[in-house]
Amino acid sequence: MKLQNILGIDYILFLSAIALSVFGILFIYSSGINASGVQVSNEYIRQIIFASFGTVLALALAVINYRRLYELSAYLYLGTLALLAYTCLFGRTVSGARAWIGIGSFGIQPSEFAKITTIILLARYLDSSKRNPQSFLRFALSCIIVFVPMGLILLQPDFGTSLVFIPILLVMTFIAGISIKYILFFVACIALTGFLMGLPLWQTYIMRNAAASLNILMNFRFVAVAILSLLIVLVIALFGFLRYKKRYFYWIAYITAIVILSLGMSFLSHRVLKDYQIMRLIVFLDPNVDPQGSGWNIIQSITAIGSGGLWGKGYLRGTQSHYRFLPQQSTDFIFSIYTEEWGYAGGILAFALFLLISLRLIRIVKTTTDTFGSLIAAGLSSVYIFHFLINVGMTMGIMPITGIPLLFMSYGGSAMITAMSGVGLALSVYIRRYQH
Secondary structure, eight states, X not given: OXXXXXXXXXXXXXXHHHHHHHHHHHHHHHHTBOTTSOBOOOHHHHHHHHHHHHHHHHHHHHHSOGGGHHHHHHHHHHHHHHHHHHHHHHOEEETTEEEEEEETTEEEXXXXXXXXXXXXXXXXXXXXXXXXXXXXXXXXXXXXXXXXXXXXHHTTTXXXXXXXXXXXXXHHHHHTTOOHHHHHHXXXXXXXXXXXXXXXXXXXXXXXXXXXXXXXXXXXXXXXXXXXXXXXXXXXXXXXXXXXXXXXXXXXXXXXXXXXXXXHHHHHHHHHSOHHHHHHHHHHHOXXXXXXXXXXXXXXHHHHHHHTTTTOSOTTOOSTTTTTOSTTTTTTTHHHHHHXXXXXXXXXXXXXXXXXXXXXXXXXXXXXXXXXXXXXXXXXXXXXXXXXXXHHHHHHTSXXXXXXXXXXXXXXXXXXXXXXXXXXXXXXXXXXXXXX
């Protein structure tokens, strides 16, 4: 039966992940060569080990029935939370975030594994509650399941990794049939918070205080009075809806609540975010604000991608990486090296492979008869798509720098093992997609 399971896997999904992993190893090797042609890093050797272990793990998970995780989901989730809490207190600090635990040179990043365990527990909850007509309660409890690990990761602080949990929540609750108005409420709060948070930065660093009135969004007294006034409007609207059952009262309350939460969160963000995180947002708006500092990464990344042209400079012939213009070139900016050496054509190939992975996962979501398995596949698809869009967008300068790796290709054991574990789970669901 186990041999039949292996033979029955989704080869397109599996081989696409393997191909991306091979590309990653090739360009991690390239990133370790300096301008003199000397190999100065052995990261590629470690990545071969990580990818090999991840491939074996993926095949092992494909053989195991994913439904066994249903009863274990709470224990896996709580175990991950314990690791995240331990990391916040005693973890190793790397690039400003206390996100690692380990001994000597060996370390793991629990926040990567938290993505998988959160998906599994959320899939179980949404499956077990699918007959509950209370969409609001289901959405609220789903938010709690997601926000607890997300909050612990923010405390590290690792803002980039914490963002991955948002698409997990949105995609899985949508697939589970939760009312779209709650999902749209959440999306609108995120979008408006980002807009209000960016306005003062835009006028200070880009407009050079040409619109100084926007600084009022960072004034405590103004924000407090505005929120208090809006709360009064919210209470009146809720009373009107409950008393007269008019829909326009409901929508007034709905929009007012979005504005209240967004205004409060945007104000708090300026108090919580670190200086380097704020600078990442500023240089996203205009890298030339600090071209020799925070804007350096984006400028050099765009230069590397653009210099690759249609077919690239050729493997091992990149200049941005070999002359060390690109920092973190084997992790966050691996796509920049890849496209400099393999060009637009290579970029299209990577796009196609990630698209294949996404489409195969979506197919699993649509064809699987078991809700639990379908939700797991949906959560995994959100992780892969989000990582790809944010990382590649970041290297092209159309997304802020968040430190999110390009799964399968960026250097890192925890990210590789997590990505391949997700593939293994998806394969397990695919094999048993018609089983009840």
